[in-house]
Amino acid sequence: MKKKNKAGTFFTPVVAVTGIFLAVIVFVSLFASVIAPYDPLATDVNAIYAPAFSEGHIFGTDGLGRDLFSRLICSARTSILNAFLIVAIEVVIGVPLGLICGYYRGPLDSIVMRVWDVISAIPPLLLSFILIAVMGKGMMTGIIAIGISYIPLTTKTARSMIMTEKKAVYVEACKSMGFSDARIIFVHILPNIITPMISQFTLDIGTAITSMATLSFLGLGVQAPNADWGTLLRDGMGNLYNSSALLFIPAICVILVTVSINLFSDGVQNYLDPSSRKLPSFKKYEKKHGIKKLSAVKANGEA
């Protein structure tokens, strides 16, 4: 009901299409074990390199006879879950840190900001390599490494947001009523600044999927026998001449999901930022109330 009163609409065609697509992907990855026609790890020597759209294997099979469709939707779960974990790390550490730094300023703020400056100076992939070299390769290491490389930006966004917001009169009102700093920051300021940051987080899910796929593609992320889309790409790359579908289908999958997330987060951003919000057109209004076009009326009047 509340949505109805708002001037803009959230469900523009682009947001609707990408939203439905993403919802389907999430749904499929959640129920992957039910939907998958085969066990993603089951090998079948009778059906090695089955081509795409062959009987029984819609996307074909790989060199061990594993069904690509089943592997794709099962690794979708890993990929999406990992992306959410990465964003969770970024939100859970970055946002409170940024809020505290921006609210109190002082030496803590200077130290944290300089450390983050150093971290953001290192290319994210290189940073992941360093961490993996220290902690050993594996899925969790990859998630933590990418998560850390995302924290600086989140911290800085939260920090700059709270620095403007803390000057608001209601913050002073809270102080004058004797509320604790924690209460002011997390109960009052956070809900007021979180909305613009949400579009950033949705965008980060998209980049997190690609970043994690990159690590897995290089063999540093998800380890066999588990798979994510990066691992599938790696396998597909090696078998490009045997069956090109093994490379192209996961690649298309990654591209579609990332592009969808980008477009979807654009939609979120446009909706949350009133200045870029589309106003409802007068066409509907004119049709509904049977009013002649305003422009036509004006032309007649002049004539």
Added chain:
Amino acid sequence: MSKEKDRQPFISVRDLKKYFCLDNYKLAKAKTRYIHAVDDVSFDIYKGEIFGIIGESGSGKSTIGRCVLKLIDVDSGEIYFDGKNITHVSRKEQQELRSRMQMVFQNPLASFDPKKTIRFSLEESAKVHKIKPEVYKARIKQLMEYIALPEDLLTRYPKDLSGGQLQRLAIARALMLEPDFILADEPVSALDVSVQAQILNLMLDLKEDKGQTILFISHDLNVVRHVCDRIAVVYLGAVMEMGTVEQVYNSVAHPYTQALISAKPKEHPLENKNHILLEGDIPNAVDIPEGCRFAGRCRYFKEGLCDNRTPKLKDIGNGHYVACHFPLGIDRSKTASDM
């Protein structure tokens, strides 16, 4: 008003000073320039009165209020609240003080958290200060009746309400903890004139019904005259004149106050009125002129004295204080020799 002499002041401010750093040279402290927001301000507020602070914008009146409420730290001077020195108190004591002093802000819409319902905003301070739910629920009911607003407004968000409604709710919020003292920082300057009267009368009701002590900050002479018992006129962070409303309005003693009052628009087109035009601008608060702050714009400026010695705030009878070498309406030669 000799009665006031016997009464114990509820809030006393003594030689309050607040300077804001303009540029911070970490290594050359001597080079740092300061904005003299509040300079040696002293006044008393008695229980159950509305004390007004009036001044131009940038004269430091809001800073004085915030210092009294301990929202900003004081550079020097003392503040006594109910007989107790609260200039430097621990966090815990400050927390307790907060429940006894409340504030009403200039912009009612901005002073409410936009993401919280009015009920949440009203209840929150009661929850923080550990008042029992049945007590504060009853109190909200009572207060909504008192400010004459229907209770279903409580479920709304601040943006859904008008400025006048919100300001009344802001006063209700301030009253939730039954404070001993309310600071009203320009509570009506953001409102329509028709709504202003409602808020001002609500404040007068508070004084009469509950004996509420209020510090009322404003730049509007008419408003202050209507609600306040005693007022202090502030210019460039210093008190120029202080006394009861009758004293200040009817027997003006300071040339600045005289100019202020004469700047008030005529109440009747045929009224004969001479505007005293002040020449020049309010001096920069960074380099306060030597001697009297007002000397450069004063009609009664006397060289050698006014630009040399800072006049002290002194009683010219019945608690009417003036900081001027030559208070108006008083034999000049006598006061000058007093010094």
